Amino acid sequence: MKKDFRVRCNEGRERFALITGGSRGIGRATALRFAEHGTHVAFCYFTSRDKAAETAREIEERGVRALPIRANMGNEEHIDKMFDLVEKEFGALDILVANAATGVLRPTLDVTNKEWDRVMHINLRSLFHCAKRAVPLMEGRPDCRIVTLTSMGSARTIENYAAVGTSKAAIESLTRYLAVELKPKGITVNAVCAGIIDTDSLKLFPTHDQMIEHCRLHTPGGKVGTPEDIAKVICLLCSPEAEWIVGQTIIADGGYALKS
Numbered sequence: 001m002k003k004d005f006r007v008r009c010n011e012g013r014e015r016f017a018l019i020t021g022g023s024r025g026i027g028r029a030t031a032l033r034f035a036e037h038g039t040h041v042a043f044c045y046f047t048s049r050d051k052a053a054e055t056a057r058e059i060e061e062r063g064v065r066a067l068p069i070r071a072n073m074g075n076e077e078h079i080d081k082m083f084d085l086v087e088k089e090f091g092a093l094d095i096l097v098a099n100a101a102t103g104v105l106r107p108t109l110d111v112t113n114k115e116w117d118r119v120m121h122i123n124l125r126s127l128f129h130c131a132k133r134a135v136p137l138m139e140g141r142p143d144c145r146i147v148t149l150t151s152m153g154s155a156r157t158i159e160n161y162a163a164v165g166t167s168k169a170a171i172e173s174l175t176r177y178l179a180v181e182l183k184p185k186g187i188t189v190n191a192v193c194a195g196i197i198d199t200d201s202l203k204l205f206p207t208h209d210q211m212i213e214h215c216r217l218h219t220p221g222g223k224v225g226t227p228e229d230i231a232k233v234i235c236l237l238c239s240p241e242a243e244w245i246v247g248q249t250i251i252a253d254g255g256y257a258l259k260s
Helices: 005-010 025-036 049-061 076-089 113-138 162-185 208-218 227-237
Strands: 016-020 040-045 066-070 095-098 144-151 187-194 249-252
Touching (some): 016 025, 016 113, 025 095, 076 113, 113 144, 113 162, 144 162, 144 227, 162 187, 227 249
Parallel strands (some): 016 040, 016 095, 040 066, 144 187
């Protein structure tokens, strides 16, 4: 039997979520999982218009409202317009999943200043600005959540990953500060550190095939993570059962780090 997320978690109150980078990969999987549990979902995309339309259709097939928004997370005017639209159409917000990210795959000292700034702006500064805009829409509503996405490169070195890894480490730090300051307002903040997940982004790595094989060999379960695996963790953190988890970075890698 399908759970009624609205009734179980919120005594009949509707729930509204916003996912950045929600048309593909982890963002899309999370959007669909929220929708399955009765949460209305707004999500932003930038280049994947067709995938965004498909994701919106699949969300609405689950009986809730979809609100796709084209926005560049590196542009604060776009972020403001996105939140203005969420406020206009939903009137409130219960969940923010900061998933959108970009990267540059170069040795550390080969990364240009422009590339470095772009990665930090889209990955880190957008979270800062999104949190500023989300909190007023959450205040006064019980059991609100902000979930950020990081990766193993935040705490360990990955070849050609310095810019992204540094931004992810900063996201984990910002997550802790937000968690302490926002919990008194009824907003719980945590991060999910995903292991090797088979997404379109992973295919950009020149060593994609080797990474997949290495993951299979070094993950106790012998499998590579999927976007749905991470979506389950995100949704768990957005449930009442996770209220006592505050400011943590939850490693969701299938045990990969234990053997690699």
